Amino acid sequence: MSNNVTIDANGFFGEYGGQYVPEQLLPILNELSATFEKYKDDPDFIQEFQYYLTKYSGRPTPLYLCSNLTEELGGAKIYLKREDLNHLGAHKVNNTIGQILLAKRMGKKKIIAETGAGQHGVATAATAALMGMKCTVYMGEVDVERQKLNVFRMRMMGAEVVAAKSGQKTLKEAVDEALAAWVQEADDTFYLLGSAVGPHPYPIMVRTFQSVIGKEAKEQCLEDEGRLPDFCIACVGGGSNAIGLFSDFVDDKEVKLVGVEPSGRSLKDGDHAATLCLGEPGIMHGFNSYMLKDNNGDPAPVYSISAGLDYPSVGPEHSHLKDLGRAEYVHASDKEATDAFFKLSQTEGIIPALESSHALAYAMKLAPTLDKEKIIVVNLSGRGDKDVGQIEEMISRGELKLP
Numbered sequence: 001m002s003n004n005v006t007i008d009a010n011g012f013f014g015e016y017g018g019q020y021v022p023e024q025l026l027p028i029l030n031e032l033s034a035t036f037e038k039y040k041d042d043p044d045f046i047q048e049f050q051y052y053l054t055k056y057s058g059r060p061t062p063l064y065l066c067s068n069l070t071e072e073l074g075g076a077k078i079y080l081k082r083e084d085l086n087h088l089g090a091h092k093v094n095n096t097i098g099q100i101l102l103a104k105r106m107g108k109k110k111i112i113a114e115t116g117a118g119q120h121g122v123a124t125a126a127t128a129a130l131m132g133m134k135c136t137v138y139m140g141e142v143d144v145e146r147q148k149l150n151v152f153r154m155r156m157m158g159a160e161v162v163a164a165k166s167g168q169k170t171l172k173e174a175v176d177e178a179l180a181a182w183v184q185e186a187d188d189t190f191y192l193l194g195s196a197v198g199p200h201p202y203p204i205m206v207r208t209f210q211s212v213i214g215k216e217a218k219e220q221c222l223e224d225e226g227r228l229p230d231f232c233i234a235c236v237g238g239g240s241n242a243i244g245l246f247s248d249f250v251d252d253k254e255v256k257l258v259g260v261e262p263s264g265r266s267l268k269d270g271d272h273a274a275t276l277c278l279g280e281p282g283i284m285h286g287f288n289s290y291m292l293k294d295n296n297g298d299p300a301p302v303y304s305i306s307a308g309l310d311y312p313s314v315g316p317e318h319s320h321l322k323d324l325g326r327a328e329y330v331h332a333s334d335k336e337a338t339d340a341f342f343k344l345s346q347t348e349g350i351i352p353a354l355e356s357s358h359a360l361a362y363a364m365k366l367a368p369t370l371d372k373e374k375i376i377v378v379n380l381s382g383r384g385d386k387d388v389g390q391i392e393e394m395i396s397r398g399e400l401k402l403p
């Protein structure tokens with residue numbers, strides 16, 4: 001599992017990343033980093049990782065040509081990388097399998113994690129059950145309410161769910177509380193981080209485990225089309241599904257990489273979570289990256305219709321790719337995302353996650369402006385079953401109309 005974007009010994013992508021953490025955490029992170037370096041190219045580790053990806057999660061996921069949607073839009077071909085078909089319905093499990101296999105090799109008995117939409121919590125609870133480890137998941141109280149079914153799924157698989165009640169009561173607070181708990185019990189506990197964020201080595205580790213998405217997509221596109229795609233498009237919350245798709249294409253300069261952030265209700269402060277588009281560099285949760293700041297320089301309140309995207313920072317590698325001009329970051333609103341949600345459901349019979357709908361929304365805007373020979377690969381990071389209840393409530397409150 002070798003990587004192709006340079007990172008320095010201290011875990012910096014250019015000026016982004018690093019380890020801005022309390023001193024007690026440094027030895028713990030360094031132990032993790034050494035373990036990751038030791039196993040990432042180890043044949044036995046890779047074989048075990050591949051085993052679970054294949055037999056447990058059902059990989060490889062297909063690359064699917066949306067013929068109906070492509071015809072209706074009348075431009076570039078739109079392919080979906082079907083991460084929604086993974087076990088548990090999203091790309092998250094690629095990463096939880098990888099990290100839990102490291103935890104096993106480190107002899108850890110307990111897993112702690114944080115979760116926003118609940119998808120990472122569910123994937124963590126599942127893989128902890130699989131490996132017979134105890135699992136505690138921290139989740140903002142607001143998200144516990146928004147994603148009741150996911151909370152129940154975690155409990156069914158034996159995890160304990162702790163509601164974070166400070167601040168905005170969303171993902172950021174869940175991360176704060178989970179990190180505080182980790183410092184207390186790091187000897188026997190592994191912190192399983194859900195996105196390509198956090199202090200080194202998490203961003204590089206999560207990218208490595210998620211890079212299976214881009215590797216498969218590249219092979220599949222070469223097989224189906226005989227060439228590379230013109231665009232790779234993915235939604236960006238913390239940035240793990242996007243970096244997983246992008247990493248194998250970074251050196252292929254002819255492939256345009258586009259990350260789509262949520263612009264929520266509007267571009268006003270507090271109405272969105274478009275960190276790379278509207279933020280500035282700063283340090284939060286142990287790493288340097290673009291972030292959305294309030295007037296005091298603290299993490300700003302953020303909002304998106306999708307609980308998996310409302311995070312005021314972003315993976316450091318994306319900040320680096322943005323500054324290099326290698327990837328472009330754009331945004332899609334709640335409205336554009338829900339339009340895309342219905343459009344894919346009705347043209348292809350695939351209900352996308354609201355997160356993924358942001359990437360789709362941009363692809364649907366772009367496709368008609370391109371020639372028919374052009375190829376767009378959209379990462380369909382997850383399925384929308386978890387969002388159906390939320391959409392149904394919005395329709396019954398009159399906030400949305402079923403087209």
Ligand SMILES: *Cc1c(COP(=O)(O)O)cnc(C)c1O
Nearest residue numbers: 195237238239240241355381382
């Ligand atoms: C969690 C999640 C995301 C956002 O996380 P990234 O780390 O940015 O990928 C996107 N889509 C789905 C379906 C998710 O569950």
